[in-house]
Amino acid sequence: MPKSIWLLVIGMLVNNIGNSLIWPINSIYIHDHLGQTLTVAGLILMINSGAGVLGSLIGGFLFDRIGGYKSIMLGISITIFALTGLTIWHGWPHYVIFLTIMGFGSGIVFPSMFAMVGVLWPEGGRRGFNTMYIAQNVGVAIGPALAGPIAEFSFTYIFMSNLVMYIVFFLIAFFGYRNLEASAASRDKREKSNGVEEGKTKDRSPFYSLLIVSSVFLLATIAYSQWASTMPSHMQGLGISLREYGLVWTINGLLIITLQPLASPLLNRYEHKIKSQLVVGVMIMMLSFVVIQFAEEFTIFAVAMIIITIGEILVWPAIPAIANRLAPKGLEGMYQGVVTSAGSIGRMIGPFFGGIMVDQFNMEILLWVLCIIFIIAIIPCLLYDWPLKKANKTQKY
16 A cells, blocks of 8 residues: 555554543443433433534535645544543533543544545555554454553543543644645546546435445444443443453454455455445344344353454445545545444434433343344445436446
């Protein structure tokens, strides 16, 4: 890969190590240390993700207007401000305020990072997005593994560690991304490869297809987010420790590091069958929640995580790659912003929805409802290219 992509990958790794230090302990901290119900914890995480939705849309807009470097630096700066406040004041209601600001700041960063991959390395196809996905999950492997032991010692050190990681990310971006804007030659190459000429963006079929495929991301994330919201409390209720819960995420990250490079050549070879890849991935993710129905010990939860990891390897990198293909020249940031927002909306709805379901019913009912959500998600997987077919443009996408 080009050096520019490696710089983005390293930044994504550091960013996700920081983020994954705090999100596994959010529900536990709000429920056990701030004395709130799971429903309230879900509501707070919904507000955090809602701020991320707004940040993603603004981040995509800013990428198209002022470039990736300035957008990323703005998002990092806002997040550092929030984490500084969270390190000092993490009681009630300060925790909610700073967590919301943090969601907004980090939301600005992600679409710009993915849009820069697509613009800087258009000939890379899905390879750049796959590598960014691996970097995200290396962070997920490292962060929760550290979060458990640190949280058992002191939650304050969790917030401090996250702040340190974002300061490192700030330095990487400041010195590494300043000149990392797409050249005119890269943009011209992308324009030719997509067959899109500047100014010819009146055809709305790619955008409609983007909204449909983004709904897959939204629905799947509603279910997937339960692993970071209702699942920690459920596992602790079964006598599984916070340290073991962190180990489940380490298994997730290590599997992705191992399997994604092995799967990438095969996926690239059958890139024209990306729709089938989405359908199979969603069905595998659904299977993991069927397994959880019978989980009463750590081993079964680990098996369920292995299953959902295989599914997400097929689904998560494919969606931003599809968005990159669909994006007309000059709108790369907006399209990635829409995709990132869909994931944020899923993370916004998921914890609140899951908290209500567990409080009002039980975990078993929630798990079966999540399986139904995955079944519904198969429909947009099959139909996302319908607007393109209607416009006779499927050969491009």
